Amino acid sequence: MRGLLLDERFRIDHRLGAGGMGQVWAAEDVRMRRLVAVKVVHPPYGMDEAETQARFEREVQLAGRLTHQNIVTVHDWGETTVDGRPTLFFVMELVKGQSLDRRLKEATPAWPLAVGWAAQIAEALHAAHREGVVHRDIKPANALLTPDGTVKVLDFGIAKFMGETMSAHGLTATGTLLGSPPYMSPEQAEGIRELDHRSDLYSLGCLLYHAVTGQPPFVSGNPLAVLRMHLDDAPVEPSDMMVDGFPEALDDLILSLLAKDPENRPPDAAAVCDTLSALLVDHATMEPDENLRGLTALGHSHSASGRILRRTWEQLAETRARAEELLTVIERRKTALEREAEALGAVIQNITVPTPVDQPLWLDEENYYQVFKQSIDGSYPTPDLFRESVTAVYAVTLSPDEAQRLVNRFMNRHTAELQEDHIA
16 A cells, blocks of 8 residues: 555555554645554445445544544545455544553553553543543553653544444354454443443453553453453452552552443543542652652653642652751751740849859948848857848848858957947
């Protein structure tokens, strides 16, 4: 097909990939002068029926109405003949990056990264389910991971178109297997045609299980055996296959997504996204900075999960900065209080510590002498008795040495005064 001009507008370049539902080619929209991706679909048994084309048109138009940062945008559709075979095609945005399928084959990511990818897929599913569109083939190969970490889901409506086309030709799920058994819901395994959004949630659970453990919940070399496991077997709990630190809440969410009965699964994709986002926020508040910075690879400006994680880290940094500022203020206040306490202690010390005789400006030796004379009771007072009298009269406590000095001085003075009185 290389070099082919589809619908006189889309010039095919190189092939990007192929699967059970067609081939994807890089192309140029010569009218808009932009690069696009073209998916070529070969319906089973051709498209000689107008009904087949009508089904394709209906599903592609529904997919084209989905506008969301995590959904690959559909631009156009058409029909052509390739190698003499009737062929349908639709044109979508060309997304640079790799499929999650290829990414998971390289290595099993840390669980927060897997949660971030699943949260973005849940956002895409919520947007589609609100418009009444059920994907029916959620799997790693249908999720593209861009270099900035954004996940984009593709192929909305194609699985339904192929399923309806097969049914129109009398094919059954057991006669011709449609879809990807490792990620199919029990309803799909039973061949139920009228699927609702909860089937996509089960498939998302399978994808998330694969992303965190390294393999889908049910594995076998026989696709029909895998379908039977979806119907009858309980999956091994993801935490049993993980190292320590795997959140119990994530374990519970995955197992609820993998519930056999749709009624036991989460109510909608929005609830799943909320739980996954909460897990990221909880992880962000607990994780050391050096590990948390690496998790901002979950997405750029269009990734809600990446924004949540990045904003949480920013809030933590702001909180730490405010805490450091508060600690600085507290430290300064503590120093000021210590200085005030020292000053107050000095005041208290001046009140309680014995005051030297020469400190009070209004006291002189005559004041003390008067106390001395009043303390004479047949004999001169001892230094201790004199100190007590001074304290009682003037509220001043003399040191023992000072009291001894004054008592000796006053005894001599008083004796001299008595002799003068006697001579006179």
